[in-house]
Amino acid sequence: MPSQLELLPPFAYPTTILFDLDDTLFDxxxxxxxxxxxxxxxxxxxxxxxxxxxxxxxxxxxxxxxxxxxxxxxxxxxxxxxxxxxxxxxxxxxxxxxxxxxxxxxxxxxxxxxRRPVAGALPLLEALKPHYQIGVVTNNRTLEQQEKLQQLGMAHLIDALITSEDVGVLKPHPRIYHVALERLQATAAETVMVGDNWTADVVGALEVGIRPLWLNRFGGIKLLPQVEEITSLEPTADVLLSITGQQLIASTGRVVRKPSSPEA
Structure with missing residues (x-):
């Protein structure tokens, strides 16, 4: 019998995007x-x-x-x-x-x-911000992560910062993800988690029913073939499509769904 983590649920088009911070948005x-x-x-x-x-x-x-x-x-x-x-x-x-x-x-x-952002991080957040809620879920101190977001020019693009210091547990503990969903008033099925750490970000998200997108910048081994993987946050249009299943129309700033469903 396949394990629970091998059975990916039929995810919906998202309303909410969660990001890890260190080595996902911040390099x-x-x-x-x-x-x-x-x-x-x-x-x-x-x-x-x-x-x-x-x-x-x-x-x-x-x-x-x-x-x-x-x-x-x-x-x-x-x-x-x-x-x-x-x-x-x-x-x-x-x-x-x-x-x-x-x-x-x-x-x-x-x-x-x-301190520098991961290449493509800022344009990606700017493209997502008008259409989606954006949260950062991070295993670190609140003040330090606030400082990073401010210095990187990202603070105004983030709707909620959820830290392990505030919640009292580290990813992949389910509670930190539940707190993120509560603060953003989102359901797991309509949420995507983008992160570089397989256990904290991918397994942690799957355990609570959030669709993970693994940012594999350093050539790691993907342990579940069903999990979608990207190796960069560039180009923006391609990453946006991987995250949301929708395409950005640059001339209008609108997003449209890609022809096939995200489960296809």
Missing amino acids: HANTARATLAMSTAGMAEFQGVDLEVLYQQYSEILEEMHPQVMAGLYTHEDARRLRFQRLLAPYGLGTTASEAAHFAQKHYQHYQHL
Whole structure:
């Protein structure tokens, strides 16, 4: 017998589009790479160090500690310091708390300055906004995500920001999706979730009856062939069609349904 997640329901044309934020609308991965390059520039300890290796080490530590921060085991300041103590230790740096905290502060300032959207994200939101409700569902702190949306020029395009900090659970927990539906007064069947994380965004959405669209920017393996996948948020017209099953008529700003149904 197929599992529940293998049986995709007959989804309706949507009224509501949910997005993940980090690495879906906000290009965290490339911002983090650029930040590491800036933070370590001119430091003898990093001469000849492969930036991609350093980024992978940084990402693994971040992935491990982020749920602990969201669970309240660390403040975000303490977690940032501890992350950099672990990252810097193999290079003979960050041996004291003050040294790690100084590097972490400098790094975070660079990270804030270098934030960039995922290519195509802003035009896509602008195309969707006149016709659909738009929500962001994210596993992060509310203030930080508000700052990102404001800096990226997206805040005015978002109808609701739902964070794990506010709700008290991380995606893929169903409650965070139910809160998003309640705030936007939408049903699951008329909602689409666009996100890059297979478990948090795809499985989480499916569990509550929301149609997922997987943004697979980094060549991941799709575990359910029935789930629709895109590899970019460009070109806007193609992504809009994948999300909504409708086409944007650029000359009028109207949307029209594609000839076949979304289930076909």
